[in-house]
Amino acid sequence: MTDSERAAGSERASGPSASDADDIAIELRGIVKRFPGVVANDDIELIVRRRHIHAIVGENGAGKSTLMKILYGSLKPDEGTIIVDGTQRSFNSPRDAIAAGIGMVFQHFMLADNLAVWENVVLGLPGRLDIGRSKARIEELSARYGLDVDPDALIADLGVGQRQRVEILKVLYRGARILILDEPTAVLVPQEVDELFDSLRELTREGVTVLFISHKLDEVLAVADEITVIRAGRTIAQVKPADVTARQLAELMVGSELPTPATSEKTVTDVVELDLANVTVAGAGRNALESVSIRVRRGEVVGIAGVEGNGQTELIGVVLGTVPTTGGSVVINGHDMTHVGTRARRERGLGYIPEDRQYDGLLLTQPLWENEILGHQTQSPNVRGPWIDRRGARKRTAQIVHDYDVRTPSIDVEAHALSGGNQQKFIVGREMLAEPQLLLAAHPTRGIDVGAQAAVWDHIKEARRRGLGVLLVSADLEELIGLSDTLLVILRGEIVARLDPAKVTPTDLGSYMTGARAGTAA
C-alpha cells in the first residue's frame, strides 16, 4: 500500500461520524416479490454494515437471486423499502443501482474474449473515451484494491480467477461502493477461491461493502463478517460466523439434517456399458477432446472433474451423439454407436440429464406432460404405434411429479412456470423413471435444494445398485467425490488423472483440475 492510498483509506474511515445509522450500507425492510417461476420473496429484512463482507445463504430457490436482482435494480419489489446509505431508493433499472453505488458481479462472466482488459472495462460506458486516462484509472483501482490486473492483457489469455477480478474491476470502475457477488466461487477451484477471498478482504479494507451470495457454507464461514440466512423467501436469521458451526447454519437453511452424497457399498460389475476409445473431437485451435478413453461399467459411477470449459460439453455431446468425433469409437451397451444418431442411442437405454436444462432439456412453452415425452418419443408409455399416447404420458408425468416431489399446480402447467429446482427434479425424474441402462448426468443436482439433492442422490444410488452405469459430470466436488466409484480429471480436453474418490480431498482434486498436479493417485 502506498502512502497516498493509506491516506485515502484513513480519510474514509474517519469520515462523517461513525454513528450506527451511518454505518449501514444497505437496509431492506419488508421486501415482497413474486417473480415468474421463482419462489416469492416474502417479507425480507436485511441490514448490511459498511465495509463488511455480508453473506446471504440459502438453499437454491430460497429467493437469494430474486433479492439480489431487486437490489441491483433489474426487478422491482412489489412491497417494501430499500435504503442505501441512509437514503430511500427506488430502482427502475440497473443503471439506477449503479448510480446509487451498487454493482453486481454475475456468476457467468460477461467479457469479450477478443478484447483487452481495459477495453472490456470501458465497454458500454457513455461519453467520450480517453484511453490513456481509462488505463491509468484501471491501474490505480487495480493497485488500490490489490486486484493485480494488467489493463493491456487480452481476456482470452486470462484464467478464470483473473477474469473474475476483471469483472469486479468493471463494477468498481463504474463507481460502485457496494459489490454484489452471485455465487462467485461456483466457477473457481479451491486455490482460486482463496485468492478471491483475499481480494474481497482487501476491498473491504478499502471501504467497499461486499454482498456475497453462496450456498457453500464452509466458504461463507471462512470469509463473511456477517451472515443472513434465507429460507422459502424469508429471512430466517442474521448471525456472526463465530457464533455458528457449518452444521447449525445448514440446519437454519434447511430446517433438517444435512445429507451427504457418500456411497457405501461397491456395486461395480465387469460388464462395460459405455466404452469411449481414443475419442478425438476437433475444436477451434486445439482439439476439444484429445484421445479420450473412458469406460463405464454396469453399477459404476464414473465422475468427470474439471474446470468448466475443458471439454466436458464435447464429451457429453460425443456420448449423446450430437457432437461428431474426428477419431476413436463410441460403444454403448456393446454396440458401436460412433456414427449412429442420438435417437438410436436413447432407444438403447441412454438417459440424459443436460448441463443446462433450459437449453436442451425442456420445451418451456409446453405443458409438463409433453415435456415428459421429450427424449422418450419412441418409447412406452408415451407412444402407441405412430401416435402419441396422451394417457400414458400423463400418467407417467403424474408419477414423476409424485416420486420426485416436483412442486407444480398440475401436469398441464407449462414448464417455464416451474422454478429452476423443480424443473431439474422433473428432468431427473423423467430420465430415471425411463429406467436407463446408462445415465449421462451433467450437474444432476444443479439448482435444487439440499433435501431434494439427497433424494436425487438416493435415486441414482438405487439405480446404480440395480446395474445403472453413470457418467457424471459435475462442478460440485463433494458430489463427485461422494457419488463416484472412479474419478477422472479432464483438463484441456484430455483425461489427465484417474483418482480414487475414497482417498482424494477437494483441495487435491482442485490441484489436478488446474494442472498444478498430474498423474494417477489410486
Next chain:
Amino acid sequence: MRRRILWGLAAPASALVFTVVVASIALWVSGNSPATTFRLMWTSSDSARNVVAILNRSIAYYIAGLAVALGFKMGLFNIGADGQYRLGIVIAAAAGAEMSLPAVFHVAAIMIVAVAVAMAWAAIPALLKVTRGVNEVISTIMLNAVATGISAYLLSNYFRVQAAQITQTKPLSRSAWIPPLNRFIRLFGYHFPKNVYLNGFLVGAIAAGAIYYLLVYRSRFGFDLRASGINPFAARSSGVSPRAMVVKTMLISGAFAGLIGIAPLLGDIQYHQYSDTFPTGLAFTGIALALIGRNHPVGVGLAALLWSFLEVSTQVLSLNNIPQEISQILQGAMVVGVVVSYEVVRRRQLVAVAKEASQRASAPAAVVPA
C-alpha cells in the same frame, strides 16, 4: 379449465377490437362513417350467394394457411408455397387434360401430380438448407420467381391451346370435375339461388385440416416437429435429426401447398383449366392466415373465413362510394392486431401461471420421498 378457455378467448377478442378501431380511424379520417360501413358489410353477407362466395374463397386460403403453418410449427418459413402450388397446378392442369380416366381416379391423379410437383419444388430449398446452409426464406422467395418463369414458359410454349384467344391449357373433361355440394345441401332442405355453387373441395379442405391436426398434434412425428420448432436444441438432444426434420417438414408443407390450386381448378366451374386468370398469390395470404390462426387448424380455418368475409363483404362498398380498399386495411390491421395481442396475452398468462406455481412451491415443504 374454464380459465384456460377465457385466456384463449382474450387474444382473438382484443385483436378484433384492435382491427375495428384501426379501420374506424381510417374510415373516419377519409370522411366515411364507420358505422355505415360496417353495417353495409354485415348486411351484404346475409345472402346465400355471399355466404357461398365466402366459403368457396376460403377453401384455397385455408389449405394455403395450413401449408405455411406446418412450416411455422417447426420454425421453417415456407414462403415458397406460392411457387410450389402454381407450378404444381399448371403441370397438373396440363397433364389432367391429356388423361382419360374414370371420375374419381381422374381427380385423384390430378391431385397426385399437383402434390408431387409441389413437393419436388419444395425439396430444392430443403436440400439447399441442409447441405449448404442456405436460409429457406431467401431461397423460397427466389424460387417463387423461378416458378413464375417456368410456369409461364411451359404454358405459352407447351401447354397452351393454340386456337384460344387467351393463354390457357386444354379444358379438363367432366371426369376431372369435383361436383359442387349443392345436392348434398339439398338433402338438408336448403336450395341455393341460380348459378350459386358450393365448391366440392370444401370436403378436401376439411380433410386436410383433420390430417394436419392428427399429424402435428397427435403423432410422434408431429411431436418431433413441434419440439424442433419450440427448442431445436432440446429436440436434437431428444433424438430428432435436425436435417431430416427440415427435409420432411418442407416436403409435407409442399404437399399441402400442392392442394391449394385444386379447389379452383377442379371444383370451380369458372376454371376447369389453367389460364392467365387463375388465382395467384394465394399462399402469400396463407402466411397471414397462419399467423392469425396461430398455426392451429381451427384457428387457420376461422382466419380463412374471416379473410374471405372481408373480401366479399367489402365488394358492396364501392357501390356506396366507400373505398373498397378498406378491406385491405382491415386485413392488415387484423394481422398486426393478432400478432401483438397474442404476445401481450401470452406474457400476462405466463405471469399469472408462474404466480400460481410459485405460490404452490412456497407452501410448506412436503416430505422428501426416500
